[in-house]
Amino acid sequence: MITTFTPIEALLGGSMIGIAAVALMATHGRVAGMTGILTGAIMPNGDWGWRVAFLLGAVAAPVAILLLTGGSLPLQADLPAWAIMLGGLLVGIGVTFGGGCTSGHGVCGMARLSVRSVVATLTFMLTTFATVFVVRHILGGF
């Protein structure tokens, strides 16, 4: 499936992700890692109100954009449900043991020049690259 290169949207959206990460550190002293925020919200260990608030804000964002622009959020996930479920299960297990994901390790951790985050990010990016290659060019897709 072809998607077009969208440099302006990528730079604008990426900068907003960065602004959110800096703001969460400035206000709550927390890493804006979706893995940690979500885990703390579903397995409450005290101090979970701000996590739920952050998650609700994140889910509300596309709704707000849809209402403001009247457009539609492009979301192409024409994969069989079993593949989406398998992917979700592996991601959930992986980010728990790996201690973070694209936002936690890839943005916040790398910005702190954490060696663990740099190694984790290189590891999952290379693995994702290899997985997409195997799925699309060896198995011929799902």
Add this chain to the structure above:
Amino acid sequence: MLRNLAAALIGLVFGAGIAISGMANPAKVLNFFDVFGTWDPSLLLVMGSALTVTFIGYRFVLRRPTPMFDGRFHLPAKRDLDLPLIGGSILFGIGWGIAGFCPGGAIPALGSGEPSPLIFVAAMIGGILLANGLRAVSARRQSLA
């Protein structure tokens, strides 16, 4: 109250950034990794700009004595490159490459009302609970031994 309101607003900016950048769209994410196929370099600019803004912003923020609504900065203290870090990151990479959703992309994608992020997030929460359960069991076994 103000603390939670601030978190909701920050989540809104985060989610809007994900949606605008296209990272809530699995096709766009998977195409970034498909260099020998339908390559779309957008994700590189998303990560590059997010990282640049955070890198610069953190320099100023972490110089302050405390955050606005907390007594201290909660920064990960672990330093070692252990098996869970590497193995977990490999599993995450395989899952990301199969479904095209990562946690930061899938949560805002729930707001689209489409079924696929819902399926993904439900399975991901199952994986998080399973892995945390496994970790608790192995920690208990180690403390008994």
